[in-house]
Amino acid sequence: MSGENRKKLRRARNSFFGTRHRIASFFISAADTRIPPRLGGLRWMPAAIVLLFALQLFTGILLSLYYYPEPEQAYHSTRFLLGEVSSGWLTRSIHHWAGELLLLAVILHVAGVFFRRAYVAPREYEWVAGAFLLLAVFVFRFTGRLLPWDTIGYEATRHGLGMFKTVPVIGPVMATWLRGGEDMGPNTLSRFFTTHVLIMPWCVVFVGGLHFYLGRRHAQEGEDS
Amino acid sequence: MIVLLEPDAGPETVREVVRAIQELGLKAIPLREAKGNAIEVRGAERGRALELRGKPGVQEILTRRTALTGGEPVWPHGALRLAIMAVPLLVIILLLSVLFPPALGDAVDPAADGARVVEWYLRPVTALLDSFPTDASFVGSLIIALYWILFFVWPFVDRADPGTPRGRKTALAIRVMGAAVIVLVVVLVLVWRP
Numbered sequence: 001m002s003g004e005n006r007k008k009l010r011r012a013r014n015s016f017f018g019t020r021h022r023i024a025s026f027f028i029s030a031a032d033t034r035i036p037p038r039l040g041g042l043r044w045m046p047a048a049i050v051l052l053f054a055l056q057l058f059t060g061i062l063l064s065l066y067y068y069p070e071p072e073q074a075y076h077s078t079r080f081l082l083g084e085v086s087s088g089w090l091t092r093s094i095h096h097w098a099g100e101l102l103l104l105a106v107i108l109h110v111a112g113v114f115f116r117r118a119y120v121a122p123r124e125y126e127w128v129a130g131a132f133l134l135l136a137v138f139v140f141r142f143t144g145r146l147l148p149w150d151t152i153g154y155e156a157t158r159h160g161l162g163m164f165k166t167v168p169v170i171g172p173v174m175a176t177w178l179r180g181g182e183d184m185g186p187n188t189l190s191r192f193f194t195t196h197v198l199i200m201p202w203c204v205v206f207v208g209g210l211h212f213y214l215g216r217r218h219a220q221e222g223e224d225s
Numbered sequence: 226m227i228v229l230l231e232p233d234a235g236p237e238t239v240r241e242v243v244r245a246i247q248e249l250g251l252k253a254i255p256l257r258e259a260k261g262n263a264i265e266v267r268g269a270e271r272g273r274a275l276e277l278r279g280k281p282g283v284q285e286i287l288t289r290r291t292a293l294t295g296g297e298p299v300w301p302h303g304a305l306r307l308a309i310m311a312v313p314l315l316v317i318i319l320l321l322s323v324l325f326p327p328a329l330g331d332a333v334d335p336a337a338d339g340a341r342v343v344e345w346y347l348r349p350v351t352a353l354l355d356s357f358p359t360d361a362s363f364v365g366s367l368i369i370a371l372y373w374i375l376f377f378v379w380p381f382v383d384r385a386d387p388g389t390p391r392g393r394k395t396a397l398a399i400r401v402m403g404a405a406v407i408v409l410v411v412v413l414v415l416v417w418r419p
């Protein structure tokens with residue numbers, strides 16, 4: 001830790017908040033966390049992923065203010081958002097493109113880690129957490145496509161769920177469970193909405209946080225990714 | 226900081242490590258009393274020793290650049306780099322959002338049989354499943370399931386040691402196979418249409 005930051009840390013610990021909550025000292029010591037110099041190639045991708053996810057959360061919250069997760073209202077509320085709400089189309093558009101780029105960024109990050117062989121011991125579990133993160137972002141993207149309840153999203157989801165049928169024995173059961181019945185309908189929309197808005201954000205935060213924590217711990221032990 | 230090499234590391238390995246450390250902007254001096262198996266690194270902020278296995282190359286030095294150089298603090302260096310990266314990214318998102326807003330289709334009619342829509346990230350999987358006849362489509366799903374299982378446990382499968390010649394060859398073969406898979410997937414995403 002540099003001398004300047006050590007002084008700041010001491011000041012923060014002795015401050016009003018520092019003596020009561022240790023929050024200030026936590027932030028000061030976190031700010032002094034060492035990161036690799038000169039991030040080249042795809043090494044800045046994790047930062048892009050965090051930024052894109054934050055953007056997804058922000059625009060997703062804005063979209064949810066006007067959205068109704070029922071088949072008829074879902075479509076009309078999306079149309080209302082596009083036509084009547086100020087900058088509604090832009091918010092939806094940003095949410096869409098940030099989602100596409102988020103998935104692309106996670107795939108590029110995985111490819112970068114693969115080619116650097118940054119998954120070798122002791123980083124095996126960091127890779128596993130990253131693989132779960134990729135899966136979570138896939139599910140995020142897939143469940144979000146149905147929510148406007150338009151023909152494009154409906155057919156894309158029907159095709160995606162149809163692929164489960166090819167899996168022997170458990171495939172059709174899984175497809176029925178995901179649809180909430182034999183055909184796509186209100187149950188499907190409700191399940192996809194809950195997964196997209198309530199379950200997946202926490203999954204991404206948990207798995208991404210674990211991935212980040214393991215990465216930082218290995219970096220402190222002298223092994224960058 | 227002292228970088229310790231294995232006792233059987235030859236002068237060629239020492240020279241390569243010295244060159245790699247110098248590329249990080251640090252001064253590297255092989256210590257004579259340690260018979261070339263230790264290198265003193267000057268300019269590094271942290272003063273502890275770093276042990277390197279086998280015959281480390283440039284990549285092994287690069288993966289230890291935080292320990293060797295002392296790294297940079299998250300604030301302000303990391304935050305500044307994040308800001309520099311964030312601006313063009315946000316500009317790209319805004320441009321894409323304004324120029325190519327996502328289309329909203331018609332209202333859903335569950336009775337109608339609509340056109341087949343395949344999302345870009347599902348194209349490689351769909352192409353694989355379509356390449357099998359209907360009664361053998363489970364083979365395609367089996368390949369996809371095996372791919373995902375292999376993807377999750379890959380670090381436990383790839384145990385090649387880059388410190389040995391055999392390990393380096395294995396690592397190169399893995400990279401070439403990975404590149405071939407990526408090229409195939411990219412071609413399917415860009416070219417293949419349902």
